[in-house]
Amino acid sequence: MSAKILLVFGFCVGALLAQNKVVRDASAPLSEDENIVHALSRLTWGARPQDIAAVKAVGLSAWIEQQLSADPATDTELSENISRFKTLGRTFNEINQLAADGDQGQRDRMRQRASSELKQATVLRALHAQAQLHEVLADFWRNHFNVDVSKESVALTATHYEERALRPHIFGKFADMLTATAHHPAMLVYLDNALSRRPPPRSDLRMIERRVRRQTGSAEAAREQVEIARQSGLNENYARELMELHTLGVDNGYTQKDVTEVARAFTGWSVDFSAKEGTGFSYKEDMHDTEPKVVFGKGLQEGRREDGINEGEAVLKRLCAHENTAEFIAKKLTRWLVNDTPPAAVISAAKETFRTTKGDLRAVVKTIITHADFNSREHFMAKFKTPFEFVVSALRVTDATVVDANAVVEAVDNLGLRIYGMEDPTGWAETAEAWRDPGVMALRWRFALALSRGTLRGVVIPPAWFSALPADPLELGAVLAARVVPQGLGPATASVVERLVFQRVSTGKASDAAGRDALAKDLVGVLLGSPEFQQQ
Numbered sequence: 001m002s003a004k005i006l007l008v009f010g011f012c013v014g015a016l017l018a019q020n021k022v023v024r025d026a027s028a029p030l031s032e033d034e035n036i037v038h039a040l041s042r043l044t045w046g047a048r049p050q051d052i053a054a055v056k057a058v059g060l061s062a063w064i065e066q067q068l069s070a071d072p073a074t075d076t077e078l079s080e081n082i083s084r085f086k087t088l089g090r091t092f093n094e095i096n097q098l099a100a101d102g103d104q105g106q107r108d109r110m111r112q113r114a115s116s117e118l119k120q121a122t123v124l125r126a127l128h129a130q131a132q133l134h135e136v137l138a139d140f141w142r143n144h145f146n147v148d149v150s151k152e153s154v155a156l157t158a159t160h161y162e163e164r165a166l167r168p169h170i171f172g173k174f175a176d177m178l179t180a181t182a183h184h185p186a187m188l189v190y191l192d193n194a195l196s197r198r199p200p201p202r203s204d205l206r207m208i209e210r211r212v213r214r215q216t217g218s219a220e221a222a223r224e225q226v227e228i229a230r231q232s233g234l235n236e237n238y239a240r241e242l243m244e245l246h247t248l249g250v251d252n253g254y255t256q257k258d259v260t261e262v263a264r265a266f267t268g269w270s271v272d273f274s275a276k277e278g279t280g281f282s283y284k285e286d287m288h289d290t291e292p293k294v295v296f297g298k299g300l301q302e303g304r305r306e307d308g309i310n311e312g313e314a315v316l317k318r319l320c321a322h323e324n325t326a327e328f329i330a331k332k333l334t335r336w337l338v339n340d341t342p343p344a345a346v347i348s349a350a351k352e353t354f355r356t357t358k359g360d361l362r363a364v365v366k367t368i369i370t371h372a373d374f375n376s377r378e379h380f381m382a383k384f385k386t387p388f389e390f391v392v393s394a395l396r397v398t399d400a401t402v403v404d405a406n407a408v409v410e411a412v413d414n415l416g417l418r419i420y421g422m423e424d425p426t427g428w429a430e431t432a433e434a435w436r437d438p439g440v441m442a443l444r445w446r447f448a449l450a451l452s453r454g455t456l457r458g459v460v461i462p463p464a465w466f467s468a469l470p471a472d473p474l475e476l477g478a479v480l481a482a483r484v485v486p487q488g489l490g491p492a493t494a495s496v497v498e499r500l501v502f503q504r505v506s507t508g509k510a511s512d513a514a515g516r517d518a519l520a521k522d523l524v525g526v527l528l529g530s531p532e533f534q535q536q
Contacts, residue, residue, distance in 0.1 A: 036060055037486050038381075041536040087159055111155045138167060145165075208226055399462060449525035481497065
């Protein structure tokens with residue numbers, strides 16, 4: 001990167017810190033064009049220049065309805081594009097069968113292949129899917145129900161998890177998605193429930209108590225050892241995250257006692273990959289805690305014969321019907337689609353829709369994106385792109401051809417977000433403060449210039465994208481800004497663009513076709529790295 005371009009990008013760092021969004025009249029309603037830009041920025045992975053015209057042609061309301069009813073299965077071009085990924089959607093055993101009769105090295109390579117193909121498919125779907133809203137929500141839910149492919153068998157089960165536990169329910173019932181994740185080996189292994197088992201029987205606990213009393217003479221020490229033994233084998237990770245992250249929210253309507261009781265209800269929900277058929281989910285009766293349980297002050301058995309599957313499913317049903325779940329999901333979706341500080345009116349409306357429709361996710365999303373407050377100016381360009389959003393939107397706005405999707409995966413990784421690679425069950429941060437940092441931004445600007453100059457491995461901006469640009473270098477900045485940042489530039493970024501054009505023109509470096517081409521590419525890099533392009 002040249003010293004002058006570094007100077008330009010250094011100036012942009014100051015612009016980013018000085019202005020987090022373009023200054024606009026806060027009282028003015030969004031114009032028709034701004035409404036379209038706003039919808040495309042939130043409901044797609046980035047607007048391409050032709051998208052604005054396409055939405056105008058059918059009308060914004062009709063386009064939103066199209067996105068809400070779009071069926072990804074009808075996207076034959078995309079399906080053909082990802083059909084080369086042979087591990088996609090396969091079970092643990094089906095993937096291992098692809099390495100049948102192979103040595104351990106071949107099986108390890110198959111594990112790496114499954115993980116790589118899942119990540120590549122994630123990128124290509126975001127880039128090319130016609131059902132863009134579906135893909136935006138797919139990212140929300142894979143982050144909400146986060147699993148990490150680096151843990152044990154998850155690399156071999158995550159691809160089936162994505163295809164069968166998450167994607168079929170994106171516009172379906174929340175309860176169905178929650179139940180599918182609860183039964184899936186990817187989740188059960190990731191959050192350790194596959195290892196969770198019942199405590200020792202009461203006879204063993206009495207024996208421990210007598211022994212400790214005899215050895216120590218202390219009733220308190222005996223009780224402590226009994227409690228330790230009682231918890232032996234019980235793993236509360238899934239139970240805690242089920243309530244804290246998947247349904248109710250942090251410390252929102254449950255106690256530590258509820259966590260323990262829910263963990264006991266899910267003992268025996270495990271995995272077994274020895275059977276050739278099935279996903280690998282296995283209920284193991286000998287691991288299940290058969291003692292009565294009370295969750296939220298109410299028993300689970302309710303007169304039925306004890307059964308670990310029934311108990312776990314009763315917990316899921318109870319959580320889905322809980323008022324706090326409706327509020328938590330409504331708030332998270334509103335934050336994802338509207339603003340990091342989600343408006344109360346939209347949350348309230350979405351919560352009511354969740355409650356009255358029993359968790360119909362299409363209806364909840366529609367409530368949010370058709371709410372009057374969705375198009376409020378205070379939410380326009382108010383969110384900050386994650387690394388994945390930034391990279392994909394940059395590729396979409398430039399109509400980039402992806403020759404190697406792995407290169408895009410690596411680019412996102414280099415910016416600090418590993419697809420299916422977040423160790424913490426909270427998933428990746430969804431709000432601006434986690435991603436807006438000068439050090440990280442410098443990496444974004446390097447990516448932007450590498451993309452615009454054609455030096456990014458595996459990705460090419462087609463020459464045709466530049467071919468219709470004006471010959472007059474003085475017009476380049478305005479034309480490219482309208483393409484790349486349709487919401488408009490703030491004064492700081494506009495000044496950077498003007499200075500770059502002036503510098504090239506005044507030194508004669510834009511006097512021929514090659515010079516104008518170089519200027520155009522550097523301008524695109526500046527615009528992609530600008531504070532405005534980081535907003536959505």
